[in-house]
Amino acid sequence: MDKKQIREYIRLFKESGLSKMEISETVKDETFSIRLESAQAPAAGALPAPVQYVQAAPASPVAAAEEDAASVKDFNKYRDVKSPMVGIFYASPSPDAEPFVKVGSKVKKGDTLCIIEAMKLMNDVVAEEDGEIVEICAENGALVEFGQILFKLF
8 A cells, every 4th residue: 555545545535524434455465454533524624534554464364264264153054943833932031031042052952942922821942952042033022923933053
């Protein structure tokens, strides 16, 4: 990134009226970043916002790929927990209690995941296998349909 490019970014930033702008560019395994911030909306004839220029150390492509692979979960391995009936979804045993599970909770076969109220009866929905909750697809107090996905397990 050269001074001419930086000046062009500053000009675009001032003309756009944005309060923040960040640009990153990678050239030959070197990453260059520039962040422009304005404390207030730019006024006519105002000085340009301070420029922060950061040159990051080249990242190892192998290390980045390994990190990405470790943090990404295979969507094909997700299992859906579906509603066994029509009713009202409750995430906790009472309105003031903690929910049975949260995203990231580890569950074992037989653990209660939620309650579905149908015809004034409270029905526990339990985990049919061990896993980790990666998504809660129903909203507390909402009506759920038969076969609607309530949770996604990994």
